[in-house]
Amino acid sequence: MATETVRKPYVRHRSAWWWTKNPRYVLFQFREMSSVFVVLYAFLVLWQLWALRGGEDAYYAFLLMWYSRPMMALNAVVLAFAVLHSVTWFALTAKVPLFRIRGRPPPAAFVIGANLAIWIGLSLLIVKLLYGGF
Amino acid sequence: MADKGTTKPIKLRISRYRPERSGEPFDQEFTIPYRDDMVVLDALNYIKDHIDPTLTYRWSCRMGICGSCGANVDGTPKLTCALYLRDLKKRPVHIEPLANFAVLKDLVVDIEPFMEKLETVKPYIIRRDERPIERGEYRQTPEELELYRQQSLCINCMLCYSACPVYGYDEKFLGPAASALALRYELDTRDQGSEERLAAIATTHGIWQCTLVGECSVVCPKDVDPAGAIQQLKARAATRLMKAMLLPLAPR
Numbered sequence: 112m113a114t115e116t117v118r119k120p121y122v123r124h125r126s127a128w129w130w131t132k133n134p135r136y137v138l139f140q141f142r143e144m145s146s147v148f149v150v151l152y153a154f155l156v157l158w159q160l161w162a163l164r165g166g167e168d169a170y171y172a173f174l175l176m177w178y179s180r181p182m183m184a185l186n187a188v189v190l191a192f193a194v195l196h197s198v199t200w201f202a203l204t205a206k207v208p209l210f211r212i213r214g215r216p217p218p219a220a221f222v223i224g225a226n227l228a229i230w231i232g233l234s235l236l237i238v239k240l241l242y243g244g245f
Numbered sequence: 246m247a248d249k250g251t252t253k254p255i256k257l258r259i260s261r262y263r264p265e266r267s268g269e270p271f272d273q274e275f276t277i278p279y280r281d282d283m284v285v286l287d288a289l290n291y292i293k294d295h296i297d298p299t300l301t302y303r304w305s306c307r308m309g310i311c312g313s314c315g316a317n318v319d320g321t322p323k324l325t326c327a328l329y330l331r332d333l334k335k336r337p338v339h340i341e342p343l344a345n346f347a348v349l350k351d352l353v354v355d356i357e358p359f360m361e362k363l364e365t366v367k368p369y370i371i372r373r374d375e376r377p378i379e380r381g382e383y384r385q386t387p388e389e390l391e392l393y394r395q396q397s398l399c400i401n402c403m404l405c406y407s408a409c410p411v412y413g414y415d416e417k418f419l420g421p422a423a424s425a426l427a428l429r430y431e432l433d434t435r436d437q438g439s440e441e442r443l444a445a446i447a448t449t450h451g452i453w454q455c456t457l458v459g460e461c462s463v464v465c466p467k468d469v470d471p472a473g474a475i476q477q478l479k480a481r482a483a484t485r486l487m488k489a490m491l492l493p494l495a496p497r
Contacts, residue, residue, distance in 0.1 A: 119264035120347035120355050125413055132320055136410060139458045203457060206473040207480045214388050 141192075142199045148192035155189075201226045255279035255330060256337035257288055259300070262348045270348060274337060285325035285333075285340065286314050289352075302352035309466060312400035315407065316352050317341040322404035322464045343407035345416075359403055362419055366427035366446055371438025383435040396429035396474055398467045405461035405471050417450040421461035421471030424452055428474040431481065439481075447482035455479075 130136040162173035176182060204226050208216030254276045262270035277291050286304055293300045302325075304314040309327045316325050319339050330338065346354035376383070405421035406412050412420045427446050430436050446452050455475045462472040488495065 118349065120349055121262055121264070121270060122347045123270070123344070125344075129410065129413070133460070135460055135463065136458065139410070139456075139460075143456065203476060206457075206470075206476040208477075209480075214391060 138199070141195060145192035145196040148189045149196060152189045152193065197230065198227070201230065252279055252281065255288070257292070258337040258339045259289075259292075259351070260339075260341040260348075261300075261351050262342075263299075264350060272339075279330065281329075281331045283330045285316070285318055285323070285328045285330060285338070288330060288338075289325060289340070301350045310400055312402035315343050315402045315404050317344055317407060322407035324402060324404070324466050327466060343403055345407055345409065345413040346403070354403075356403065358416060359401070359406060359420075359422070362423040363401070363426060365419070366423050366430075367438060367442045368426045368430060370430065370433060370436045371441065372435075373437045385434060389434045392434070393429045393432035396425045396432065396469055399425055399429075399469045399471075400467055402466065404464045404466065408460040408464040410458055410460075411454060411456055415450070415454065418454045419446060419448075419451045421455075421465075421475065422469075424455070424478060425469050425471040425474040428478055431478065443478075443482050443485060446478065452478045452482065 130140045159173060159177070162170050202223055205217075205219035205222040208222075210217070255278075257275050257277065258272050259275060260270050261267075261273045275292050275296055277288055277296070286307065289300065289302055289304075293302075302314070302316065304326065305311040306313075307326045309324055312324075314325045315322060317323070317340070318325065318328055319333060319335050320341075322343055325340070340352065342348045342352045342354045346356070346358070349355050370383075399422055401422060403422065409418075409421055412418045424446065427442055430442060431439055452475050455472075457472060457476065459472045462470045465471060
């Protein structure tokens with residue numbers, strides 16, 4: 112006699128707060144969210160260019176707004192997310208070894224360190240070009 | 246020296262699901278005698294042997310190579326045979342089936358979707374010029390073997406799928422282990438099937454759906470680094486696409 116099987120696969124519901132259970136999931140969510148702030152900053156720069164096009168008075172008005180406390184706070188938040196975005200992105204570079212040293216991929220610390228050093232070096236160069244000496 | 250054997254009992258909270266009786270999974274607590282050399286699987290076996298023979302879970306080798314005893318312990322995907330109770334701080338120890346899979350009974354999950362994914366990456370050596378068998382095997386140097394050795398160590402325990410929020414969000418996603426398996430054949434010097442394999446996996450629900458959470462590589466008990474494997478596959482697929490666009494007539 113054939114046996115009847117009772118197969119009822121149960122699909123569990125995932126809570127909307129799944130990412131709070133693990134600090135690495137939290138970091139991931141923040142990294143993903145950072146792109147929103149990076150886009151927001153791109154719009155702010157476009158706004159700045161638009162103000163510049165409006166002439167001296169318009170640009171001065173923009174600068175007054177730009178240096179206000181709320182805008183400084185927003186800029187600080189954007190900077191924090193931009194740094195998070197960049198650092199986590201550079202941390203990924205070690206995952207794709209483009210070359211091998213004696214048959215082995217280069218050590219992760221070396222790849223990440225070299226990328227970070229180049230990034231910081233170029234950033235400093237840009238600051239120097241914009242504002243002159245240190 | 247004090248006897249290291251039995252000390253005070255330990256409490257475990259285990260997720261139960263009885264498809265033939267209850268509609269929803271529920272937690273059940275068990276108290277068992279504790280020894281500090283016990284792994285989580287030993288505790289499950291003790292319960293099955295002495296308290297409740299209906300407790301259902303998969304296991305086989307008890308030495309971290311069969312890949313069948315995975316479960317979420319205190320929220321983290323682990324091989325229960327390789328996790329000592331003494332290393333767990335929370336009491337009771339909470340044992341649940343691997344996340345992101347449908348539960349069949351107690352700690353047993355439906356592995357069918359995973360098996361289907363493994364097939365889609367064409368996990369075998371593809372040759373354009375098949376050699377007659379009399380000419381012997383395709384030989385490799387130790388260095389050539391080393392190229393894909395890491396990815397070949399996967400034991401299909403599915404801990405990485407349980408840790409992957411992208412797979413939890415969309416079960417169509419190819420996922421970590423299957424991608425690592427694809428890279429294992431991509432890096433094999435005997436293989437000539439890169440074109441069709443990349444075409445099969447460089448898709449929306451394939452490697453491009455990965456947003457690199459990276460947790461798959463953290464939970465992997467064999468250090469296969471599936472997260473890294475997916476990034477390498479993305480780089481290969483992107484390089485291939487760029488070459489096809491810039492050098493349409495060049496051999497790939």
